[in-house]
Amino acid sequence: LRSELGNMERLSLVGQMAASITHEIRNPMAVVRGFLQLMHEKSPSTLDHYYRIVMEELDRANGIIDDFLSLAQNRVAEKTDCHLHKIIYDLSPLLWADANLRGQSIELELDENVPELRLNSKEIKQLILNIARNGMESMHVKGQLTIRTTVDDNYVELIISDTGVGIPKSKIDELFVPFFTTKDQGTGLGLVLCRSIVEHHKGIITVHSEEGIGTSFVVKFPHNNTNTLNLL
Ligand code: ADP
Numbered sequence: 049l050r051s052e053l054g055n056m057e058r059l060s061l062v063g064q065m066a067a068s069i070t071h072e073i074r075n076p077m078a079v080v081r082g083f084l085q086l087m088h089e090k091s092p093s094t095l096d097h098y099y100r101i102v103m104e105e106l107d108r109a110n111g112i113i114d115d116f117l118s119l120a121q122n123r124v125a126e127k128t129d130c131h132l133h134k135i136i137y138d139l140s141p142l143l144w145a146d147a148n149l150r151g152q153s154i155e156l157e158l159d160e161n162v163p164e165l166r167l168n169s170k171e172i173k174q175l176i177l178n179i180a181r182n183g184m185e186s187m188h189v190k191g192q193l194t195i196r197t198t199v200d201d202n203y204v205e206l207i208i209s210d211t212g213v214g215i216p217k218s219k220i221d222e223l224f225v226p227f228f229t230t231k232d233q234g235t236g237l238g239l240v241l242c243r244s245i246v247e248h249h250k251g252i253i254t255v256h257s258e259e260g261i262g263t264s265f266v267v268k269f270p271h272n273n274t275n276t277l278n279l280l
């Protein structure tokens with residue numbers, strides 16, 4: 049926990065600088081990327097392999113900058129009354145396209161009793177996308193992603209499950225540590241961002257995983273239960 053707090057503090061410090069860093073770093077990177085593309089168009093065949101690696105690494109660096117910026121920005125984001133299900137439906141085309149490309153399927157099990165919540169819809173979109181993409185990336189062809197909602201007296205629950213490779217027990221504690229990634233193209237910031245978004249909504253995020261079976265991310269959002277008041 050101690051080292052994790054150290055990481056978080058360091059991250060928030062860097063987060064404060066994210067906006068200016070974005071400018072300073074993204075511009076030269078865009079120039080490099082543009083000229084590489086031009087060089088590639090002029091003589092495509094010879095260095096194809098190197099070209100692909102350089103482009104992928106540039107895009108990965110851009111991804112890290114994007115995630116940094118989101119982390120810095122999400123402290124001031126405002127919330128409005130909105131429905132989790134609307135956000136999920138808005139994301140559907142994007143998610144389905146992604147799943148289709150991978151030969152995977154998505155199932156929705158949405159509880160119609162889920163009430164509106166005070167949410168920042170942009171952040172919640174990012175939350176769902178990040179968790180769903182992780183799920184898809186953990187699965188082979190024919191894998192299934194399930195997005196489920198439920199509600200009880202205190203919480204609305206959002207559960208995103210996959211039938212992927214699962215996460216070893218020894219790695220569970222590292223998931224939310226900045227820059228922890230097992231992917232060649234990973235940033236290791238997706239789940240850091242997710243936790244920050246969930247905390248911003250006074251929620252709780254937990255992970256259940258079994259190797260070879262799959263993983264579920266559970267996000268609990270607190271809500272005021274008016275029904276209980278009516279009964280009193
Ligand atoms: P990234 O996706 O860039 O690697 P994340 O913070 O989103 O960064 O995730 C960190 C790591 O957690 C991943 O690299 C992966 O090892 C693990 N992980 C996250 N979600 C899942 C999942 N659904 N199934 C298996 N492993 C996962």
Ligand code: MG
Binds near residue numbers: 178181
């Ligand atoms: Mg990720």
